[in-house]
Amino acid sequence: MERNLLDRTTALVQDWARYNFLIRKLNTGFGILVMVLLGIAISYLAVVIDMKLAVGVVGIMAGVLLMVLCLLYPVFGFYFTVFISLFITLPEKMLNSGVIPMGLVPEYFSYITLVGVITKQEYRKEITSRFWNHGITIWLLVIFIYHLFEFFNPEMPGKLGWFNFVRKQGSLFAFFYISYCIINSRQAIRQLVNFWIFVSLIEGLYACKQQWFGLFDFEMRWLLSDPMRIDLFINWGFTRKFGLLSDPASSGILYAACGTFLLILALREKATMRRVYYYTVSIINLLASSYSGTRTATMMIVAGIALYGVMTLYERRTILFMSFCALMLTAILVAPVYDNVIINRVRSTFEPSTDNSALVRDMNRHTVQPYIYRHPIGGGIYTCGNLGVLYNPGHYLSFFPPDSGYMQILMDQGYIGLILTLSFYFVILRTGIRHFYRVKDPEIKTQYVATLVFIFTLMAGQISQMAIPMYPSVFYMYAGFALLLKMHYFDGSEKEEKSLPA
Incomplete structure (x- = not known):
């Protein structure tokens, strides 16, 4: 009972x-x-x-x-992870109370979303042997294994930096996995691109607001609270704009890559209203890039447009576009305007011999070359520059700022790590170029060239800045990897579209 x-x-x-x-x-x-x-x-x-x-x-x-x-x-979870990565520095700026480890938030949601993907059959079925056997996936895993091997590097006394680095790399591979799974239709591709454009608009408008109407009070307090930050953010009497990100370099790199991406979309769009929209968002991002005062961003834009010109030189519109770009660049360089700080900053990109910071970088590179030759696997993860001071204080490389993504890889992971990274980049470019020339659908072809140009601009930015590791640029890049792998499956008419296995 x-x-x-x-x-x-x-x-x-x-x-x-x-x-x-x-x-x-x-x-x-x-x-x-x-x-x-x-x-x-x-x-x-x-x-x-x-x-x-x-x-x-x-x-x-x-x-x-x-x-x-x-x-x-x-x-x-996928879109929220990207969106929240825009605001991870906002609490630090508002509270002005030192470094707040908000970078853990996107990592946390990447892993949580991965669990959600794995438990859903509709997404899990996308992962087949085609995913694991593709060159991009294989190289991502090879490089990740190499990062795990760096744990045993005898030149790296501190292991905390290695752990934080590997943890982030794991979350990025999880994000790549998630991206591949959710891109299961042409509609999913459009949804991702539209979200990308919307977020780019928010990013660019915020930087333009800072230039046109000034910084918020909490941003100005945060900027002026650190003398080193003042030296970095204020050059030639001009306050470099940083938007929603942590510093002008990171923001300028993001604006340049997104602006070039949107410029390619606008150039190849047939619908008038969408073309105007793309051009508008592109111009906003390119303006924001110039307001950041980041010379690397200018170089990235030139590199991205050059790649697009080489890939599509057989098109009449490309010849006209390249001619217009050459004319605009010439006008900026030779126009008799000398009292505009932004134009002068852009011009300095093409005058490296007069840049004292470039000379200091060259001196640092020559100084550490003997060490690099003697250590093929490098000094260890996070042993150079400021990160070296934080995680491996007293290390020989901690006294030399890398000032370049490739130089950081060379110092931390040795020339073996740099060779692996460059081989991986070659596979990425080869994949994008091959599919661009093979697909027939104009929309898919446009997405291929625009995505490849975006990724290439970040690769070019690595020459003089740490362009790739920063949020949300790194999320866009890994989503771009997934697009390069997946889009050619949907090369066909709308009537024939269906969710295809990976």
């Missing part, structure tokens, strides 16, 4: 919980009561105990909710 009563009670509780939490999702009287009580409790914590505690409770609740959404809806 008691056993039957217990079973009935348990069944009633389960039915009640299923109805309130799963079916109605707390959209019931009980749910309203719970929300009211939580609101009262949080208000009490904020007023009576401590505001920070209340903010912490709200943050934990929001984190749990977002975690559940990423698990249940991996597509949401």
Whole structure:
């Protein structure tokens, strides 16, 4: 009798919980009561105990909710991970209380979304031998294994930096895996590109706002609180704009890559309204790039346009476009305008012999060359520059800033690591170029060349800056890898479209 009563009670509780939490999702009287009580409790914590505690409770609740959404809806998790990476430096700027490790947030949601993808059959079925046997995937795994091998580098005394680096690389491979899974139709490709453009618009407009209307008060306080930051951000009496990112270099690189990507889309778009939209967002990003004062960004734009010109020189519109670009560049270089800081900064890109910082970089490179020759696997992960001071203080390489993505790889991972990286980049470019010339659909062909140009601009940016590791540029790049792998499966008419195996 008691056993039957217990079973009935348990069944009633389960039915009640299923109805309130799963079916109605707390959209019931009980749910309203719970929300009211939580609101009262949080208000009490904020007023009576401590505001920070209340903010912490709200943050934990929001984190749990977002975690559940990423698990249940991996597509949401994918786009949320990219979007939140835009704002990871915002708390540090607003609080001005030192470094806040917000970079862990995109990594966390990447892993959570990966679990959501793995548990969904509709996404899991996309992963077949074609994914694992492709050159891009193989090289990503080879380089990751090499990073694991660096743990045993005798020149690297500190292992914490290695752990943080490998953890991030793991999250990026997870993001690449997720990207490949959710790109399962032409509509998914369009959705990803439209999101990419929308986020680029937000990024560019924010930097333009900083230039046209000035910085917010909290941004100015953050900038002026550090003398080294002042020296980096203010050059020639001009405050370099950094947008939503951490520094002008990272933001300028992102704006340059996105602006070039959108310029290619606009040039090849047939619909008038969409072409105007693409040109508008592209111009906003290119302006934002110039406001950042990042000379690397100017070089990236030139490199991206040059690659596009080489790949499509057989098209009449490309000849006209390249002629226009050459005319604009010549006008910027020779126009009798000498009192515009932005134009002077752009011009200095093509005058490296007069740049003192370039001379210092060359001196540093020549100084560390003997060390690099003697250490084929490098000094170890995060042993050079500021990261070397943080994770491996006193290391020989920590006294030399790399000032280049390729130089950082060479110093940290040796010439073996650099050879692996350049081989990987070759495979990426080969994949994109091969599919661009093989696909027939104009939309897919456009996406191939635009994506490849975006990736190539970041590769070019690595020559003088750490262009790739920064959020959200690195997310765009890894999503671009997935696009290069997947788009040719949908080369056909709309009627024939279907979700194809990878």
